[in-house]
Amino acid sequence: MKQDIKVSVDAVVFGYDPDHGMQLLLIKRRDEPFQKMWALPGGLVLDGESLDDAVNRELKEEAGIRVNYLEQLYTFGKPTRDPRNHAISVSYFALVRPKDFQISAQSDAEDVAWFDIQKLPKLAFDHKEIINVAIKRLRGKITYEPVGFELLDKAFPFSDLENLYQALLGREIDRRNFKKKIAKLSILEALNETIQRKSGRPAQLFKFNRKKYFELKEKGYNFDFFA
Numbered sequence: 001m002k003q004d005i006k007v008s009v010d011a012v013v014f015g016y017d018p019d020h021g022m023q024l025l026l027i028k029r030r031d032e033p034f035q036k037m038w039a040l041p042g043g044l045v046l047d048g049e050s051l052d053d054a055v056n057r058e059l060k061e062e063a064g065i066r067v068n069y070l071e072q073l074y075t076f077g078k079p080t081r082d083p084r085n086h087a088i089s090v091s092y093f094a095l096v097r098p099k100d101f102q103i104s105a106q107s108d109a110e111d112v113a114w115f116d117i118q119k120l121p122k123l124a125f126d127h128k129e130i131i132n133v134a135i136k137r138l139r140g141k142i143t144y145e146p147v148g149f150e151l152l153d154k155a156f157p158f159s160d161l162e163n164l165y166q167a168l169l170g171r172e173i174d175r176r177n178f179k180k181k182i183a184k185l186s187i188l189e190a191l192n193e194t195i196q197r198k199s200g201r202p203a204q205l206f207k208f209n210r211k212k213y214f215e216l217k218e219k220g221y222n223f224d225f226f227a
Helices: 051-063 127-141 147-151 158-169 175-185 210-218
Strands: 006-017 021-029 042-044 069-076 087-096 109-116 188-195 203-208
Touching: 006 051, 006 127, 006 147, 021 051, 021 158, 042 051, 042 087, 051 069, 051 087, 051 109, 069 127, 087 127, 087 147, 127 158, 147 158, 158 175, 158 203, 175 188
Parallel strands: 006 087
Antiparallel strands: 006 021, 006 042, 021 109, 069 087, 188 203
């Protein structure tokens, strides 16, 4: 029996903005099917190309970005997910700092934009399902690995870290207990710098201590800040 199954990659790109919360990067499709509908960045894997190379190429071609953190998520393969042919999607989720670059629609997309994760438009293909799986994976992952730091500025006030975790988890956290557990790990380094945000007193800035984190990880430390 002849097979003609295409392999594609799609990327769920998360970003965080202190003023707007969790964001998701979407592209507006230039061509059919689903012309002018919003979708995840992605496309077909080329001959001789690895999956990781393919998703990084598509992110650059469609949105003009490079990501801080990239992880393979899941494979979606319903025969009807693409009206053109039987196409398997190997999906990824990525974490970026939106301020690190200027997004711009490249040759493969009509437009590109950040959307509030709670206010997404109608999406092409099965991309809503892919996004839901990615959100579930990310919410699970941040309870045992501090990947959230990939979404923050290199120097940030502690309130940004608290607000980020609340946005990722979709619920309120015990701020006092959270701060106590973070302090105990010594994975934050206090800087001799402050930031002024709208009203209130200037807030001290911190940075993520990667060396300390990897030392703890080597020892098998549990990074569940909410246990």
